[in-house]
Amino acid sequence: METRRDVFQAIADPVRRDILNMLTHKQLNLNSIAENFDISRPAISQHIKILTECGLVTINQQGRERYCYLQPKKMSEVSDWLEPFRKLWEERYTKLDALLENMQANPRTKKPKRKKS
């Protein structure tokens, strides 16, 4: 099975979005991240593992603690998360533009039998 590892996979889960939000303020170790959630530490570890695999979070060993911090360059891809949804509608509406232009240019070729109710 191929596992997706990109920024969209990273932000698809609400816990991971919360973790990313926390890390925008400062770097945190695993414990201080985990205490913000009601789910198990292994589950948090798994989320952080996914975030590192997606390239959004890097782990830095400092003494005995492992600190997580954000990769700002990758995060800019997340800030554009609306863009593909926008493109989907843009694509649709570009077709509608063409249709409307056609309707205005050739009013009689469009369903001449149907009267507007």
Add this chain to the structure above:
Amino acid sequence: MKAKPETNIIAEPGRMDVSIVREFDAPRDLVFKAHADPELIKQWLGPKKYEIKIHYYHSKSGGSYRYSVVDKSGHAVATFNGAIHEVTAPERIIQTFEFEGLPERGHVTLDCTTFEALPGNRTRVTVHSVCRSQADRDAMMASGMESGVNEGYEKLDALLTKTA
């Protein structure tokens, strides 16, 4: 080539709704008709490389619709249905929207499309879509992300060239 109007998406974090705002270089009656006549809807609603097959579409207050997105061989890749609450020409269409491919039923959105006449025979269309939860809203955006990324710009470029 005329400058293409921007499609604006307003989706604030932590909310259950999304708005899509777009202006069209056509009078309001016509833009409304393109949203209310099934024969016209099927010409633009589908994603790239796919066609729309309408199972039924009763475009009126108290009506309903069901359509599939089909590939070139006629195989349905996704089916959608909804109840049509209100069709008021030429200003407003309110309907529900449900993707039938989800693991469970009930993840419906309420979509209100408004048509606003602008000077110079232009029209502003606003689609306000309200989901039942934040999670539903985010999932809907995520599905847009995937298809948007996968589909790219090819068909759009082709259309732009044709209409230029």
